[in-house]
Amino acid sequence: MKVSLNKRILDRNDECAQKNKLFFEQNSVLCVNVISSPGSGKTTMLSRTILALKDKLKIGVIEGDIKTDTDAEKIRSTGAAAVQIETQGACHLSAVQVHDALTQIEAMDKDVIFIENVGNLVCPSAFDLGENKRVVLLSVPEGDDKPIKYPGTFAGADVILINKMDLILYIPFDLDRVLNDIRKVNPDAKVFKISAITGDGMQQWYDWLCDMTA
Numbered sequence: 387m388k389v390s391l392n393k394r395i396l397d398r399n400d401e402c403a404q405k406n407k408l409f410f411e412q413n414s415v416l417c418v419n420v421i422s423s424p425g426s427g428k429t430t431m432l433s434r435t436i437l438a439l440k441d442k443l444k445i446g447v448i449e450g451d452i453k454t455d456t457d458a459e460k461i462r463s464t465g466a467a468a469v470q471i472e473t474q475g476a477c478h479l480s481a482v483q484v485h486d487a488l489t490q491i492e493a494m495d496k497d498v499i500f501i502e503n504v505g506n507l508v509c510p511s512a513f514d515l516g517e518n519k520r521v522v523l524l525s526v527p528e529g530d531d532k533p534i535k536y537p538g539t540f541a542g543a544d545v546i547l548i549n550k551m552d553l554i555l556y557i558p559f560d561l562d563r564v565l566n567d568i569r570k571v572n573p574d575a576k577v578f579k580i581s582a583i584t585g586d587g588m589q590q591w592y593d594w595l596c597d598m599t600a
């Protein structure tokens with residue numbers, strides 16, 4: 387019974403994800419679903435990216451959180467359009483929620499729509515939002531065992547950003563192990579080492595993003 391209910395929820399989600407996909411295709415919008423644990427630096431990374439690329443790309447952001455619109459406010463302070471979805475307890479965004487947000491954010495006029503998913507390394511990866519690309523962040527203080535503990539999420543990424551590299555001198559974190567473990571679950575992902583605070587390493591990420599929109 388539980389299995390068939392879950393399947394129905396996922397089937398309904400996938401139907402709407404297909405509509406979103408068509409919308410992005412028809413409007414030449416690159417949609418990027420950003421997934422990570424809470425606190426790994428999604429909002430900081432997105433804010434820095436928007437400021438760095440503001441003369442090149444029109445960017446909008448759909449923010450997902452259980453409560454509050456603080457992240458949408460942070461994004462708006464960069465000058466970009468942002469809409470907040472409060473999931474009221476749900477641990478991931480759904481394609482329907484994204485669909486409803488697209489008109490509010492005037493997504494048809496943007497080059498890139500980022501979706502900052504609810505902070506969680508499990509549930510968001512099961513829900514297709516119709517995005518073109520998936521980015522997973524892993525930050526140094528979370529520990530070097532996350533790619534093997536949450537292989538499904540890392541396996542689904544097009545890009546993996548290893549964030550908070552500025553802290554690697556202070557926190558035990560075996561970078562070689564992380565890179566090896568990522569290769570085992572996802573040999574094709576691009577992996578960029580960044581600090582969203584200092585900006586180190588961010589240029590490779592900007593280049594990738596610009597290539598995807600070219």
Ligand SMILES: Nc1nc2c(ncn2[C@@H]2O[C@H](COP(=O)(O)OP(=O)(O)O)[C@@H](O)[C@H]2O)c(=O)[nH]1
Nearest residue numbers: 424425426427428429430549550551581582583
């Ligand atoms: N040292 C360091 N702190 C960072 C970095 N990126 C984000 N932070 C900090 O990590 C905390 C959580 O960042 P936030 O962007 O809100 O994470 P989110 O929950 O994934 O959106 C904040 O205190 C940020 O200032 C980084 O590259 N280095």
Ligand SMILES: [Mg+2]
Nearest residue numbers: 428429457502
């Ligand atoms: Mg955030």
